[in-house]
Amino acid sequence: MSEGISQADRPQALEGDDRDLFSKFDDVIQTRETLLASGVEDPFSLVMEQVLSPTRAICNGRDTILLGTYNYMGMTFDPDVIEAGKQALDNYGSGTTGSRVLNGTYRGHKDVEQALREFYAMDHAMVFSTGYQANLGIISTIAGKGDYIVLDIDSHASIWDGCALGNAEVVPFKHNDIVAMDKRLGRIPEGAGKLVVLEGVYSMLGDVAPLTEMVAVAKKHGAMVLVDEAHSMGFIGEHGRGVAEAQGVIDDVDFIIGTFSKSVGTVGGFCVSNHPKFEILRLVCRPYVFTASLPPSVVATACTSIRKLMHGSNKRAHLWENSKRLHGGLKALGFTLGTDEPQSAIVAVIMPDLEHGAAMWEALLHEGLYVNLARPPATPAGMTLLRCSLCAEHSSEEVETILGMFERAGKAVGIIGA
Ligand SMILES: Cc1ncc(COP(=O)(O)O)c(C=O)c1O
Secondary structure: OOOOOOHHHOOOOOOOOOOOHHHHHHHHHHHHHHHHHOOOOOOOOOOEEEEEEOOEEEEOOEEEEEOEOOOOOOHHHOHHHHHHHHHHHHHHOOOOOOEOOOOOOOHHHHHHHHHHHHHHOOOEEEEEOOHHHHHHHHHHHHOOOOOEEEEEOOOOHHHHHHHHHOOOEEEEEOOOOHHHHHHHHHOOOOOOOEEEEEEOEEOOOOEEOOHHHHHHHHHHOOOEEEEEOOOOOOOOOOOOOOHHHHOOOHHHOOEEEEEOOOOOOOOOEEEEEOOOOHHHHHHHOHHHHOOEOOOHHHHHHHHHHHHHHOOOHHHHHHHHHHHHHHHHHHHHHOOOEOOOOOOOOEEEEEEOOHHHHHHHHHHHHHHOEEOEEEOOOOOHHHOEEEEEEOOOOOOHHHHHHHHHHHHHHHHHHOOOOO
């Protein structure tokens, strides 16, 4: 006889006062059902059936321009990157089946950490299995009981979850508000450990943090500073090191968090630092220790990609041109954008509400354009927006085509005047 639970032993549907643990999701279920009842394609169930290049794919059966990926530098189809991955698969197999601190450190993990040290010109680099885990691990490990984390209220979910996993006091301040941040830091008891957590580019609106001022304020209060440069690595700054480099404060930043899932074009996360005791984190950081390391093919592709990004200044210049043209063109068409000026590779188009956002998203898809539909809790202030993220591989002609698609879809849905 099977040792599984028999039908008779299985829990029955809950009745009466018993609380269904899933009742907390009822609002989300209702919103989704209402949206789908209106007849739109589900914006959160898109399938890329075939990926043709960093900027084109067959999505839900249509040839589509991709304007909603994080593939800022277009590295996913770079021939050297692909070749490095294939060789690593052949030489090292498909996975490590172990933690970095046991059997999961291969030559490739050391190589990619060396590439990161050189990319950022920093002493230490530690690679995690995702950027999410890098924030989770670093923040929860360095800010513990009795310490204070002061962070921007619009921080990424992985930063908030890193705070939740640790036991530090968490003190948010209004988005990009230097005075509010200064005040919060000023109220922290004397002698407490302080960590300020900021992002270079905030990924929903595509706006940049005033790091020059914020890092100075943090240092005035004796706080350590962590900057998540997930959306700026490879693109912003002379060497592509991010907003801290572009604003001239990288030497005062204690920890930079980054990801391989955007400009690098694969998956993985990391932290780089000059802190003299940094290496101890390899033994005490639970999201580093208690999970399997990245597959050899992934670290090999990341390593090759990072080394190529060191020489990516032409691509960076073209991506800036794309960002400026798309931003200027959408603004001229009458769309409301997340920033007055282009500040990054992200151009956010603000929608009046979810219904219009979903209708516009679908109209663009029918035109042959994919963008991200973003809504709370990912977005700030309850906004619905269409997030456009440009790629260095979008041609100037493609950007013009995209503007034409936005114009037709915007008029059809009534977002801009006909
Ligand atoms: C600011 C920021 N940090 C961290 C992450 C997590 O990166 P990953 O995809 O590598 O988990 C993201 C992902 O979107 C992000 O936007």
